[in-house]
Amino acid sequence: MGEEGGGRSCGITRDLQKLKQQAMAYYQENDVPRRLEELLNSTFYLQPADVYGHLANYFSKLAKPPSICKIVGKIILDGMGLPTLQVEISCTIQNFPKYICSVVIPAHFEVSENALPEVVDAEEAERHQAVNAALQWVNESITEELWGLNPSNQAEVDHRLRIFFENKVQEDKERKELERSSEEPVHAPPPVIPPPPPPPPTKKKGQKQGRRDTLLEKPIIPPEPPEPVLHGSMAIGATSLAVAKASARLTGIPLYMNMASLKHGQEQPSMLTMPLLMGSVLSCGKSSPGKLNLMKEVICIPHPGLTTKQGIDLLLEIQKQVNRVMETPPPPKPETKKGHDAGKRGQQPITGKMSHLGCLTVNYDTLEQPLLLIQGICSNLGIELGMSLHLAINCAAHELMDYDAEQWDGIYNALASRCYIIAGAASRSVSKLLEHRNISTPKSHGLIINHTNQTTMSDLVEITHLIDGKKQLTILGSTEAESSDDSLVDLAVGLGARFIKLGGLSRGERVTKYNRLLAIEEELIQSGTWGSSEEHNFASFQEDAEKTPEAIAEETLRPLDSIFPPEVVEESAKL
Incomplete structure (x- = not known):
């Protein structure tokens, strides 16, 4: 035993001596x-x-580079008090796990206004299913899919997330097919033969043929079914954003600079421009007690020559004046000869209700009334519309009854040479746009992009490259039910978006994004990487550029008279 122990001791001594020699050689x-x-x-x-x-x-x-070791999903509340998904990222750094950051992704559901209780209950149930499925994806599968990856390898992360999502889509498809096949065949009842149509009413003697009988009513095209959204898809977009934010934190750069590097092939651009503000100042549409269903919100856009801080100050001043109008009592209603009041002429234009978009709701009945209100406020403030400030209208086209693309084309042909025509809900999701590579239907100057569902950071980079290649505008837009996460602002700056649509300067979940804009602009100015925005250029498609000015003028002016009444055309010309 003694000899054996001595031999083992000598072996250990030789190993230590060998390690010392290797260490000395390394140091030398x-x-x-x-x-x-x-x-x-x-x-x-x-x-x-x-x-x-x-x-x-x-x-x-x-040392070994950081690697993803844990991804945790949680359910939190958004700005409307509705459930949404939060994702936390932890990484192994020098052999120790460390929490890095968290992000919140907003849900894609629209906020129901004046909807029936059963519709609201159904939407809430679907939202809960979507969020719970996303929570299950994150906590049970996605950590395993991304474990050990370097957060800086965004392309590989998004590739694995895309494969994971495609497998989930296939599983859902197979499950639905299995459910259909497991159902017992039901014998279809015999077809019911409809009764013959009643004969047309006989024309009475002496009755003149009315004009309505001579015109055939245009059939109403049924609405397109909504694009299906797989429950759980929020997990993909949230995880991709969380990894991008973690990579920025670990390398000591802001998220917007990390996104700029992703867009420009890992090279940081020398100059970055701030997106132009699209600030909501009046809320209309279905939330309005009036009849403004054709106008969801009135938006003000500060001039490109202004800084973000100057633009926000301008929007705040306009909002302050709108509040003063709300506080001013309405004029007394004039009485008619019969002692009755004169209808709604003396009604209060502002209801005092704050909409989910972060602006006050108006109580008007005609389209020109809110525009004239903004025109009067700008006149009192000495702001020249079309120079220091531009107006925009969200007409919520997807909520209208007529789904014919010809109507959209008619509006584009009428107004494209004088203002931007932007497609929001009318365009498809980012994944569908990338699949079909067609962003020109419907005709528009640009698209509003939302970061929701399965949209990854790589998808955002690719879609902005596609939009830029078509010489169109990229608008990063907030969703209807926003959260307090301000990552959207970093995405807009890093991706070089032309506009950012955040809603009004009220409600904390929206104001926090405006504050983030101010902080980024200050950082860019201090670092000398702040670039000025270009002037507005209301350019049309290439085929429009080939037309003569006379043809464009004829095409532009004629439809206005048929779309709007003459008095509205006159007022819009003043604006």
């Missing part, structure tokens, strides 16, 4: 003493703790 080969001496000489004025910090930073470069 890499000249570590000289490097340490240079480091200490360069930091002689620092405290010992600072010296150790420099040493730690130096040797950390030789």
Whole structure:
């Protein structure tokens, strides 16, 4: 036993001696003493703790890069008090797990206004199913899919997320087919033969043929079915954003700079421009007690020559004037000869109700009334419309009864040379746009892009490249039910979006994004990377550019008279 123990001791001694020799050779080969001496000489004025910090930073470069070790999903409430998904990212750094960051993705559901209780209950149930499915995806599968990846490898992360989502889509398809096949065949009842149509009413003697009988009513095209959204898809977009934010945190750069590097092939651009503001100042549509169903919101766009801070100050001043109109009592209603009041002429234009878009709701009945209100406010403030400030209208076209694309084309042909025509809900989701590579239907100057569902950071980079290649505008837009997460602003700046649509300057979930805009602009100015925005250029499609000015003028002016009444055309010309 003694000899055996002595032999083992000698073996350990030889191993230690061998390790010492290898370490000495490594230090001599890499000249570590000289490097340490240079480091200490360069930091002689620092405290010992600072010296150790420099040493730690130096040797950390030789350590294994951070890797994803844990992804956690949680259900939180958004700005409307509705459930949505939060994703947290933890990474292994120098062999220790460490929490890095979290993000919140808004749900894609629209906010129901004046809907029936059963419709609201159905939408809430569907929202809960979507969020719970996303929570299950994150906590049970996605960590395993991304474990060990470097957060800086966004392309590989998004590739794995895309494959994961495609498998989920296939599983859902197979499940539905299995459910259909498992159902017992039901014998279809015999077809019911409809009764013959009643004979047309006989024309009475002396009765004149009315005009209504001579015109055939245009059939109403049924609405297109909504694009299906797989429950759980929020997990894909949220996880992709969380990884991008974690990568930015670990490399010590802002999220917008990380996104800019992704768009420009890992090269940080020398200049970044701030997106132009699209601030909602009046809420209309179905939330209005009036009859403004054809106008969901009135939007003000500060001039491109203004900074973001100047633009926000301008929007705040307009909002302040709108509030004053609300506080002003309405004029007394004039009495008619019969003692009755004159209808709604003396009604209060502002209801005082704050909409989910972050602006006040109006109580008007005609389209020109809210526009004239903004025109009067700008006149009182000395703001020249079309110069310091531009107006925009969200007409909520997808809520109208007529789904014929010809109507949209008619509006584009009438107005495209004088203003931007932007497609929001009329365009497809980002994944469908990338699948078909067609962003020109319907005709528009640009698209509103929302970061929801399965949209990854790679998808956002690709869709902005596609839009830029078509010389159209990219607008990053907030959803109807927003959260307090301000990552959308970083995405807009990093991707070089032309506009950002955040709603009004009220409600915390929207104001926090305006504050983030101010912070980013200040950072860019201090670092010398702030670039000015281009002027508005209401350019049409290439085929429009080939037409003569006379043809464009004839095409532009004629439809206005048929779309709007003459008095509205006159007022819009003044605006």
